[in-house]
Amino acid sequence: MRLLLHRDLALYLAGNFASITGTWAQRVVVFWLAWELTESPSILGVLAALELLPSIVFAPLAGTWADRRPAARLARDVQAASMLPPLALLAVALMGEPGLPALVIVTLATGVLNGLDHPLRLLLVGRVAPKGQVSGAVAWNSAAFNVGRMIGPALGGWAISAGQPEWIFGYNALSYLGFVVVLTIVGRHMAATEPGAASRGQASWRGLLRAFPRDVLLLFVLFAATAGLLRPIFELLPSFADSFSGGVEAGPASGAGAFSLLTTAQAAGALVGALAASVLFARFGNRRVAIGMAFVAALSALAFVATPNLPLAVLAVAVMSGATLGNGIATQVDLQTTLDESVRGRALALYTMTFRGLPALGALLLGVLGEALSVHLAAAHSALVLLAVWAVLTLRIRRH
Numbered sequence: 357m358r359l360l361l362h363r364d365l366a367l368y369l370a371g372n373f374a375s376i377t378g379t380w381a382q383r384v385v386v387f388w389l390a391w392e393l394t395e396s397p398s399i400l401g402v403l404a405a406l407e408l409l410p411s412i413v414f415a416p417l418a419g420t421w422a423d424r425r426p427a428a429r430l431a432r433d434v435q436a437a438s439m440l441p442p443l444a445l446l447a448v449a450l451m452g453e454p455g456l457p458a459l460v461i462v463t464l465a466t467g468v469l470n471g472l473d474h475p476l477r478l479l480l481v482g483r484v485a486p487k488g489q490v491s492g493a494v495a496w497n498s499a500a501f502n503v504g505r506m507i508g509p510a511l512g513g514w515a516i517s518a519g520q521p522e523w524i525f526g527y528n529a530l531s532y533l534g535f536v537v538v539l540t541i542v543g544r545h546m547a548a549t550e551p552g553a554a555s556r557g558q559a560s561w562r563g564l565l566r567a568f569p570r571d572v573l574l575l576f577v578l579f580a581a582t583a584g585l586l587r588p589i590f591e592l593l594p595s596f597a598d599s600f601s602g603g604v605e606a607g608p609a610s611g612a613g614a615f616s617l618l619t620t621a622q623a624a625g626a627l628v629g630a631l632a633a634s635v636l637f638a639r640f641g642n643r644r645v646a647i648g649m650a651f652v653a654a655l656s657a658l659a660f661v662a663t664p665n666l667p668l669a670v671l672a673v674a675v676m677s678g679a680t681l682g683n684g685i686a687t688q689v690d691l692q693t694t695l696d697e698s699v700r701g702r703a704l705a706l707y708t709m710t711f712r713g714l715p716a717l718g719a720l721l722l723g724v725l726g727e728a729l730s731v732h733l734a735a736a737h738s739a740l741v742l743l744a745v746w747a748v749l750t751l752r753i754r755r756h
Contacts, residue, residue, distance in 0.1 A: 389459060403463050442529040474711070571643070583715055629682040633682040
């Protein structure tokens with residue numbers, strides 16, 4: 357809790373929290389509107405791909421720029437530009453219900469901006485944190501992210517139920533404006549302490565790959581497998597939610613109600629996972645935590661797709677979400693504390709590419725397989741593949 361007394365870190369966490377809340381509220385609204393228009397798992401997969409895949413292209417740009425220029429200024433400019441997609445949706449919603457083309461265009465624009473934004477946010481956490489307390493700051497930032505991810509879907513679900521999605525679009529735009537103000541304040545204090553810009557040679561991606569120790573690389577591959585094989589399940593929650601509404605009277609377990617419960621469980625589980633990871637780091641070390649969390653995530657995914665019972669599914673989603681996030685936090689802490697400052701911007705860009713890009717590809721594939729087979733069967737195969745990858749990588753990490 358003492359970390360929260362650090363003014364710049366507290367301001368940054370508050371601004372990030374407000375922005376994440378708006379982002380997730382809008383995301384839930386957009387995905388639910390698309391589901392109501394099409395009732396197609398593949399469309400949800402396409403939207404997830406449009407939102408996440410641009411990170412593969414734009415996160416490396418942001419990481420390279422951050423290793424050469426002040427990161428706070430870059431992040432502030434990206435936040436200002438990020439106001440445009442929700443403002444566009446607000447304008448369309450005020451004229452009538454947004455159609456699928458509008459949802460697709462705004463999702464793509466949001467994906468591009470998020471691809472630039474995410475590595476900058478991760479990098480700034482390490483730079484705004486007090487010296488020697490990066491792991492704690494990363495854990496608190498993840499907690500703030502997941503509280504926002506818990507409140508955001510609830511706000512989105514409320515707006516859907518109330519038939520007022522435009523309120524969410526307006527709030528999201530304002531949240532970005534607030535973060536611009538925060539980054540302006542924090543950036544003034546950070547300007548004197550930010551590291552010098554790396555040269556073009558130092559900021560090459562070939563130099564980044566050489567900077568990865570063998571054990572860090574193996575841990576990163578496990579993180580990539582977890583992100584690519586399990587996180588797509590979260591992107592297709594609307595299609596899973598409908599499987600719990602058959603034969604159920606209108607109420608909390610029907611349609612949107614089941615979806616709201618699952619998304620809330622996802623966010624709550626992630627919050628618990630973030631806090632648990634910060635405690636477990638001190639006892640077991642971040643690498644053991646990363647390995648253990650990946651294993652738990654795979655098992656809980658199998659439990660989720662196997663149960664027809666909504667309360668058990670909600671519990672399984674919460675555990676899967678917390679374990680998946682715990683693996684990601686442990687990997688991020690490893691990058692923040694092991695790699696040299698001169699390559700950290702690109703390392704976190706690679707983290708972003710993996711965290712956002714692989715789930716996008718996985719969601720697209722899972723959506724297509726879900727149309728051909730079933731989303732439950734496709735997700736079960738993903739979890740089994742992750743268990744096999746986990747076994748191989750764990751043996752190699754321990755041998756190393």
